[in-house]
Amino acid sequence: MSLPPGFLDELRNRLSLGQVVGRKVMWDTRKSNQGKGDLWAPCPFHQEKTASFHVDDRKGFYYCFGCHAKGDAISFVRETENVDFMEAVKILAGEAGMPIPEQDPQAQQKANRRDQLIAVMEQAVAFYRLQLKTAKGAEARDYLANRGLKDDALDRWEIGLAPPGWSNLWQHLTEKGVDKALILEAGLARSSDQGKEPYDTFRNRIMFPIRDGRGRCIAFGGRAIDPGDNAKYLNSPETPLFDKSRSLFNVKNAREAAGKGHPLIVAEGYMDVIALSEAGFKGAVAPLGTAVTDTQLDMMWRIAPEPIIMLDGDTAGRRAAERVIDLALGKLQGGNSLFFLELPAGKDPDDFLRENGRTALQAQIDDFATPLVKKLWLTELNRKTHETPEQKADLDKRLRAQIGKIPDQDIKRYYGDAIKNYRWETFKPANWAPAYKGRGKPQNVNATGAAKQSLLAGHMDEAQLFLLKDRIIAAIALTNPAVAIQFRDGLERFEVVDATARTVIDSIVSLADTTALEALENDVKAAIGAGAVDRLLQDNFIRLQPCVRKNLDADIVLHELTYNMALVSANRAVISETIEAEEDLEDYPSHVIDSRLFAVTRARDEALRGGREDTSQFAVADNGTNVDIDERNAFDALLAQIEVAAGKDRPKS
Incomplete structure (x- = not known):
């Protein structure tokens, strides 16, 4: 069976040889560079342990340096599947989604015709190149020189000139005995509607040959020299050689x-x-x-x-x-x-x-x-x-x-x-904290002692809690700079909302490479102001945190940083996912929404546990909210110290 001209070229272009061969071999990842299509593996045609079988995926050829097997995708399928040529073509055509053409008894005749057309195109290339070097090409040469193209570049790109006039190329080719039908079929000339001789397709244009993947001239592109020309650029028409939707220049x-x-x-x-x-x-x-x-x-x-x-x-x-x-x-x-x-x-x-x-x-x-x-x-x-x-x-x-x-x-x-991240970065307020359905209003946290007590009693909303957690993370990093520097990649990736915490963490990260650890706090103070640092570190609630102290064990500090960051990120994820789920209610079934919310909530719960079972004990506050006993005791102790210092006696709770 004969195949129509160009079918095999199209088949090879649609397939990746690396994918075809990859079904039969295991690539040597140390020797291969898949980004460049340079692939190596043990040869599938002979027994070996080293990777001597090479695939050039860009050019579509393979070669074994051991047994010297070589070929393309079709030959590889023939050898590995033990099939004949047409069966290999059918296998590959099925993978490429290309139907096998009906048998064409005139296929060889068409292939010969295609070769004749290419020969005519090459004669046109030579004619146009010669015209550029004549006196007629002076204006075109000046234009190209002004565009920075020297003579060697003109030769490399085979740039030419279609001179003014209606039949320069037509006369040149017919005088050389080229079949007139071939000139028309190649798109180099057009028939006259007035019964006259055909006329040249390209006139008074700088000519650029368009070559296919095998380097054969299949068309031309012409740039008008006359600035008043209606078409600045003109391509060859569709021909048996040229389909512009399937071609690329160069x-x-x-x-x-x-x-x-x-x-x-x-x-x-x-x-x-x-x-x-x-x-x-x-x-x-x-x-x-x-x-x-x-x-x-x-x-x-x-x-x-x-x-x-x-x-x-x-x-x-x-x-x-x-x-x-x-x-x-x-x-x-x-x-x-x-x-x-x-x-x-x-x-x-x-x-x-x-x-x-x-x-x-x-x-x-x-x-x-x-x-x-x-x-x-x-x-x-x-x-x-x-x-x-x-x-x-x-x-x-x-x-x-x-x-x-x-x-x-x-x-x-x-x-x-990724789109969620871009949306967040674009639309977040200057001091954002998550809030939806009226739950929580973004605001800075600089609460009084009474406000801190209400926090422990469960009165602080989500927005304030997130901002406070940001400050706790910043305080842990500032009092433990050696660990903060080790964890700088994590701090850089963490989404910090609170303005003070963001400034502190940014300062730590930027100063880490050049600042001695003992001078880090002073340098941060110099960068953002001593008052801001002091307010952060002297905040009574933040001082209660066990890791806002210096010279702690690095593993403990690292765990607390990781835990607090995971806690904040997981809670924000729950709220963001809830907002998006509400928006998607009309587009997705309810069980899909439920599954999404369950997954993100479960991830949040894992972060809350910090990878361990929750062993905290709780008491019931006056307002009915569960309060961690350890936190309540710590807070009571702090209040007792404050009141003793003020000369007051406080009954035990």
Whole structure:
């Protein structure tokens, strides 16, 4: 059976050789670099213990340095499954979701025709390149020189010129004996509606050859020299060689560069790709003037797992980014994602490089390339204003709808968690404490002794309790700086709400690398004021905490820090989950909501126990609330000391 031209190329493009081979081998993780498609394993074709079997996933070939077996995905399936060529193609086509074409008795004839078309295209490349070097090309050469392209770059990219006039290429090719039907079929000329000779598709344009993954010229892109031309850029029409939705400009070179560790950068136009590559960003491609298509995204992910979408920093660029986000969410799977970089001041990559240079662009990539999940959040956030509860609810619904497109449940869950964090950071008040259904009002805690007594009696609401816990954590860290420095990663990640506690912890973390332990408290005082530190450490309730003392055993201090932070985080999680569950009541069955609340409450209870059974004993306060006896006794002792010092006698309770 003969297959139509291009079918096997499309099949190989859709499949990852690493995934095909990975079903039969165990990769050597120490020797492999999966991010670059450089994979090693013991050979499946002969007995060995060392990893001498190499797969180049970017190029789609394997080779064994032991038995010298080599080939592509089709040959691998043939050898390992013991099937013939067509059966191997059917197996792989099933995996790729490609139906096997009906038998075509003219397939070989079509393949020969395709080869003839490619030969005509290569003649056109040579003609255009020659025209650029003639007197007719002076204006085009000046333009390219002003864009920073020297002669060697023009040769590397095979840039040419379609001179003014209606039939320059047509006459050149027909005089060489090229079949007129081939010229028309290749998209190089168009038939006249007035019964005249066909005319050239490209006229008075700078020409860029478009090559496929095997390096064959399949189309052209032309940039108008006349600024008054209606179409600034013009691509070849659809032909048996060229489908723009399945092609990428510079795909062959970018694939090779990505295999050598260069990032894959997706720009908008030919000049952007050329400028990026000439500046050292060799893994640059462009989607040929269209929005990124499903097939193009698959091609990008086969080249690199995390391409950088570097679109122009204008309205059109932002809209293009939104379309890519919509497309990518429905295709996400483990290991594949996207990053986005919007260049400042509406610049495209070519403009930015000419004005700022390679180092500045690399800095933009390093500092401002945004992962897909954050780009999704920012896109929806900036789409409308969100000043009212109704507007925020609308934002939540839009985001849930977008995340709902993700097919992988694990990725969907992680996206939901990330969006919650972005929402919190964006909308939290300056001094937020969790409150819902009227339970608790955010406020700073600097309570009097009477207020502390009511706290122990169960009168303090959740908002005040969380703020107080923040201060306890800050006080433990400040009085035990050696442990705080060891635990600095945990302190950095902890969401601190109370303003004083946040300042103390930030100061400890920032001073930890340069400050002697014994001078740490003084330096924190210098940073935030001695009064703030003294008020924190001299707060009577905080002083009651067993770990707000110096020179304690490090394990005890570390346990108390971990316990208190887990307690606060778990309680906040319960409240946040409750709020979200209330919002989701209409969208999910009640048993799903109940399960979510049960899971987060159970996690909170584990944090409350601190990994151990609760052995606290309780008494009943005057208002009927349970009070920890140890805390009540400690508080009574403190009050007794205060009253004795004041010359009063207090009856025993």
